[in-house]
Amino acid sequence: MEEEFDVIIVGSGAGGAPVAHTLVNAGKTVLILEKGPLFLPQYQDDKGLSDFKRDELFATGSEKRITLSGVSNQGSSYYSSHVEPDLNDEPHIYQSADGTDKATLEGYTAQVVGGGTQLYGAVSLRFTETDFRLGSFNRDRTDILNDPNDDIRREAPDWPIGYNDLEPYYTKTEKLIGINGTRANQKKFFSADNYQTPYSPNPISRYVEVGMDALSLPRYRTPLAVITQDHAPSGRKVETDLSEPAKTGLVNRYGDPMGYKSNTWVALLSPIKDKDNFEIRCNCVVTHIENQASRISRVFYRDPCGDQKTVRGKIVVIACSAIESVRLLMLAARENADFAARINPNDLLGRYFLTHCFGGAETEMPDRFDKSVSLDSDWATDAFATEEFIRSKGLWAGGAVYNNTSDQALPISLARTHGSQDIDTIWEAFVADTAKTGSELLAFLDRDFGTRLSVSFMANQVPLRTNRIELHPTVVDKWNRPSAYIIKDWHPHDIYLMDTLAEQCKNILAFGGDNGIGNYPVEGFGAVYMASNARARIANHILGGARFGFSPDDSVLDVNCRAWGFDNLYLTDGSFMPTSGSANPTHTIQANAFRVADKILEVI
Amino acid sequence: MKPISVKKESQYVFNHCAKYLARDNSDIRHNFGQFTDNDPAARICESWRFPIIDSYSDGIDFETSYAFNTVTFIYPDFDRSVENVAVIGSFANLYEPMSLTRVENSCYFALSLLIPKGQVHTYQFLVDGVLKLDPINPQTVTLDNGKTWSRFFTEFCTVPLSFERWEMVLLDRLTDHILPFHTESGENFLDRYYENLDRAAKNAQFAHAYRLDQSVGVVNFIDKLLARSERHFLDDYHTCLDLTNSILRGRSVAEIAAMPKAMFVDIYAEMASGSVNGWDYTRYSNPRFFLQLLRRHTFTGAFAHPKYGGNSAASAWAFLEERYKSKVTGETLFDWGRVIEKPLGFAPNYHG
Numbered sequence: 001m002e003e004e005f006d007v008i009i010v011g012s013g014a015g016g017a018p019v020a021h022t023l024v025n026a027g028k029t030v031l032i033l034e035k036g037p038l039f040l041p042q043y044q045d046d047k048g049l050s051d052f053k054r055d056e057l058f059a060t061g062s063e064k065r066i067t068l069s070g071v072s073n074q075g076s077s078y079y080s081s082h083v084e085p086d087l088n089d090e091p092h093i094y095q096s097a098d099g100t101d102k103a104t105l106e107g108y109t110a111q112v113v114g115g116g117t118q119l120y121g122a123v124s125l126r127f128t129e130t131d132f133r134l135g136s137f138n139r140d141r142t143d144i145l146n147d148p149n150d151d152i153r154r155e156a157p158d159w160p161i162g163y164n165d166l167e168p169y170y171t172k173t174e175k176l177i178g179i180n181g182t183r184a185n186q187k188k189f190f191s192a193d194n195y196q197t198p199y200s201p202n203p204i205s206r207y208v209e210v211g212m213d214a215l216s217l218p219r220y221r222t223p224l225a226v227i228t229q230d231h232a233p234s235g236r237k238v239e240t241d242l243s244e245p246a247k248t249g250l251v252n253r254y255g256d257p258m259g260y261k262s263n264t265w266v267a268l269l270s271p272i273k274d275k276d277n278f279e280i281r282c283n284c285v286v287t288h289i290e291n292q293a294s295r296i297s298r299v300f301y302r303d304p305c306g307d308q309k310t311v312r313g314k315i316v317v318i319a320c321s322a323i324e325s326v327r328l329l330m331l332a333a334r335e336n337a338d339f340a341a342r343i344n345p346n347d348l349l350g351r352y353f354l355t356h357c358f359g360g361a362e363t364e365m366p367d368r369f370d371k372s373v374s375l376d377s378d379w380a381t382d383a384f385a386t387e388e389f390i391r392s393k394g395l396w397a398g399g400a401v402y403n404n405t406s407d408q409a410l411p412i413s414l415a416r417t418h419g420s421q422d423i424d425t426i427w428e429a430f431v432a433d434t435a436k437t438g439s440e441l442l443a444f445l446d447r448d449f450g451t452r453l454s455v456s457f458m459a460n461q462v463p464l465r466t467n468r469i470e471l472h473p474t475v476v477d478k479w480n481r482p483s484a485y486i487i488k489d490w491h492p493h494d495i496y497l498m499d500t501l502a503e504q505c506k507n508i509l510a511f512g513g514d515n516g517i518g519n520y521p522v523e524g525f526g527a528v529y530m531a532s533n534a535r536a537r538i539a540n541h542i543l544g545g546a547r548f549g550f551s552p553d554d555s556v557l558d559v560n561c562r563a564w565g566f567d568n569l570y571l572t573d574g575s576f577m578p579t580s581g582s583a584n585p586t587h588t589i590q591a592n593a594f595r596v597a598d599k600i601l602e603v604i
Numbered sequence: 605m606k607p608i609s610v611k612k613e614s615q616y617v618f619n620h621c622a623k624y625l626a627r628d629n630s631d632i633r634h635n636f637g638q639f640t641d642n643d644p645a646a647r648i649c650e651s652w653r654f655p656i657i658d659s660y661s662d663g664i665d666f667e668t669s670y671a672f673n674t675v676t677f678i679y680p681d682f683d684r685s686v687e688n689v690a691v692i693g694s695f696a697n698l699y700e701p702m703s704l705t706r707v708e709n710s711c712y713f714a715l716s717l718l719i720p721k722g723q724v725h726t727y728q729f730l731v732d733g734v735l736k737l738d739p740i741n742p743q744t745v746t747l748d749n750g751k752t753w754s755r756f757f758t759e760f761c762t763v764p765l766s767f768e769r770w771e772m773v774l775l776d777r778l779t780d781h782i783l784p785f786h787t788e789s790g791e792n793f794l795d796r797y798y799e800n801l802d803r804a805a806k807n808a809q810f811a812h813a814y815r816l817d818q819s820v821g822v823v824n825f826i827d828k829l830l831a832r833s834e835r836h837f838l839d840d841y842h843t844c845l846d847l848t849n850s851i852l853r854g855r856s857v858a859e860i861a862a863m864p865k866a867m868f869v870d871i872y873a874e875m876a877s878g879s880v881n882g883w884d885y886t887r888y889s890n891p892r893f894f895l896q897l898l899r900r901h902t903f904t905g906a907f908a909h910p911k912y913g914g915n916s917a918a919s920a921w922a923f924l925e926e927r928y929k930s931k932v933t934g935e936t937l938f939d940w941g942r943v944i945e946k947p948l949g950f951a952p953n954y955h956g
Contacts, residue, residue: 037618037619037622038615038619042953042954042955046663047661048661048666048955049955049956050955051619053956054944054951054954055908055909056907057908061833062652062829063636064634064636064650065636068633085623086624086649088633088634088649089623089627089633111623239952241953242942242952242953245953248943249943257954282618282619283618283619283626303710304621304710305626305710305712306628307711368928368930368937370939372938373939411906412908415903427900430899430900431897431899431900434892434895434896437782437872437899438782438784439787441782442787442789442790445924445927449928477629478627478628478633479628479629480629
């Protein structure tokens with residue numbers, strides 16, 4: 001007799017953990033299947049050790065090389081984190097601008113309990129009210145620039161829920177996850193302020209304060225999912241024998257051995273881990289799901305030895321990050337025509353894949369600071385997400401702008417990201433810059449160590465049907481299953497939007513660096529579309545591909561993130577998003593997952 | 605004396621094995637030049653991670669525990685055909701066998717031992733009475749009696765494993781030229797730093813890190829990197845050091861260690877240009893590629909955590925700590941010690 005649970009959840013990150021937390025506390029039997037390991041923070045280990053370390057080589061490990069056949073970057077080097085999948089074993093393939101296929105590390109969050117929330121920078125912004133209704137906002141406009149084929153007015157969708165539907169869940173997430181920040185000057189309605197008090201900003205962020213003030217940009221402390229005080233819902237404590245102990249400079253791309261960073265394991269799953277009606281099976285990868293008519297009947301997975309197991313659930317929730325969730329559904333559809341007809345009647349599965357328009361400005365500031373005493377960001381502004389700003393620039397949507405404090409804070413990260421910002425090309429510029437040797441290398445450190453500051457934007461990308469996830473025709477993973485194939489490009493309006501927002505970021509530094517005059521030189525500003533691998537770039541914001549909507553004609557999922565063609569199949573990672581929002585997505589994925597969990601409780 | 609075995613949860617074994625070892629596909633996806641294609645290790649991911657070398661703590665005294673690593677031996681038995689697995693090795697007297705235990709009826713046998721840092725050991729598995737090399741770990745060594753054994757080394761190891769003495773001397777000169785420590789201010793700093801680490805401080809704080817011949821220990825870092833995680837570059841180093849040695853000896857009668865700095869400035873510049881006078885391109889086609897590799901390894905080795913064998917006594921971090929200070933308060937602008945574990949740093953609660 002196969003085991004049966006009320007709910008099986010595939011993935012333990014931002015999309016899966018809120019569902020588990022809610023349903024376990026409601027008394028339902030829940031099984032999480034998680035592909036990655038369970039790495040505990042020190043305070044949960046009986047010997048006081050964690051598998052996460054304060055070690056720069058954990059973020060980007062030893063050199064490995066792409067050996068896959070059929071990709072044009074075979075032989076290229078890559079350096080993955082200890083909790084990222086191995087690129088040769090579990091490749092993501094994208095179609096590059098030269099028409100060839102390439103393997104990329106982009107588009108994987110992390111393969112570990114907690115998923116991407118273990119490694120993320122923890123920026124936890126809400127989306128704006130406008131983000132939920134970009135269809136109606138743009139429908140009758142005649143002032144949108146750089147949209148030659150009128151794609152935006154045709155394609156921009158409203159979400160089937162509004163900001164007010166999600167607001168109580170934003171509030172809930174802020175409380176249960178453990179987020180510090182400030183509410184004043186955020187241009188969104190808050191029914192409650194659940195933020196913990198932020199730490200003092202790193203002194204280098206003073207330039208951002210000056211720049212934002214000079215430009216009359218209302219600023220607030222960037223909400224970060226890092227606890228600064230004891231956190232009752234998760235039972236976490238903040239040590240008091242070191243000042244502001246979570247500030248380490250080892251934030252973005254590092255797991256936190258102390259558990260201050262509010263990943264979903266410490267925040268949501270640890271409080272339920274000992275309950276009899278909850279189980280998490282780690283190192284178990286789901287390979288297949290099977291249906292009987294409109295019900296998902298069985299979930300197939302491999303145990304830590306690779307042996308095949310099956311399990312049944314009354315409800316099945318898939319939340320293993322948009323690309324992998326879409327792929328899992330496509331693999332099931334490939335095996336079974338009935339499944340295919342139910343999940344993909346209108347050829348929408350995998351379509352409207354999204355990431356963010358992102359970029360910014362960075363430069364060397366007049367003075368040096370200890371950037372290793374930092375979290376990921378200090379100041380943010382909503383000034384470029386207002387409808388007034390959006391209209392004034394002929395844009396279709398806006399974006400959040402915030403500074404990055406911890407990037408290049410440590411010596412190895414300074415060198416390996418010198419001249420390159422993404423994980424596919426790290427080290428390339430530094431090793432090729434052979435003039436940086438001896439006294440020239442010292443001059444480089446003198447100039448750049450502790451002096452560099454960046455301001456970034458994160459903005460909506462135009463949803464296009466042609467941007468999509470498919471199964472790759474030839475490349476397979478270590479389980480011999482076809483790999484995900486990412487086909488996407490930037491819309492002309494995306495490029496215009498990125499140029500416009502990069503300019504705003506540049507202005508903040510130009511005014512911040514010279515006390516509000518505005519002439520401070522800013523060396524670098526730009527956006528992701530300029531990169532040589534621009535089509536691969538995802539920033540680990542993996543969204544869309546199974547969007548929710550108003551009817552089976554326009555979407556894969558209904559308003560409650562249930563697949564239209566099934567009674568008991570839900571998707572709660574970023575794949576449900578019809579637009580990518582004007583902020584980092586994790587907070588919204590978590591809030592939506594809490595919302596969907598309440599909907600599941602109504603039917604189970 | 606037998607080393608102490610340490611109880612590790614089943615979860616620990618699964619956490620450190622499943623991603624790397626479990627699979628259906630048997631393509632050769634993990635051979636970057638370090639294996640022959642019929643080596644089973646070419647089919648699994650990051651085989652160098654085995655045996656698993658990890659931090660140790662007794663849960664009570666983190667600073668005395670810091671002298672040890674936990675070393676976890678894994679023997680995979682995917683077709684469940686094995687009854688007994690034991691390990692014999694140089695870490696136990698008389699090569700006394702120590703049994704691995706099957707983890708929760710799974711395919712993995714495991715045993716965790718407490719081994720002091722800074723050591724190198726050879727071992728074999730005894731699988732149902734038959735001696736075998738570790739089928740995963742690619743590190744092997746052929747002993748004087750001609751027998752091949754598996755090998756591992758613990759953190760802070762300074763025993764040369766990849767290079768011969770002359771190679772280390774030459775590599776020291778090349779890495780010196782890349783790093784900022786042989787600038788005047790760098791040399792001044794290092795002399796003072798090591799001098800000021802008195803014997804007591806060395807024993808207490810830096811028991812496993814002392815000044816090596818090479819500034820900040822980068823050569824030792826590269827030696828360990830090539831022995832384990834980037835073994836696929838070992839031939840690049842052997843070949844390019846040999847070629848460089850021949851060229852330099854053709855240009856001067858001095859010993860490598862005594863050659864003037866200008867000779868290394870010249871050969872560095874030639875390698876950067878890709879055109880080295882006297883280089884045998886049939887043996888190695890791209891000296892610039894080697895130089896770029898050396899740049900990454902050198903910078904990483906200087907500034908990585910000292911457990912990897914470079915950044916000796918955290919001297920490179922201390923260099924930045926001293927060099928960068930607030931003009932207003934005089935306080936350092938790289939306070940690395942506040943987040944790094946004791947006894948290396950002084951983080952009160954992080955244990956490394």
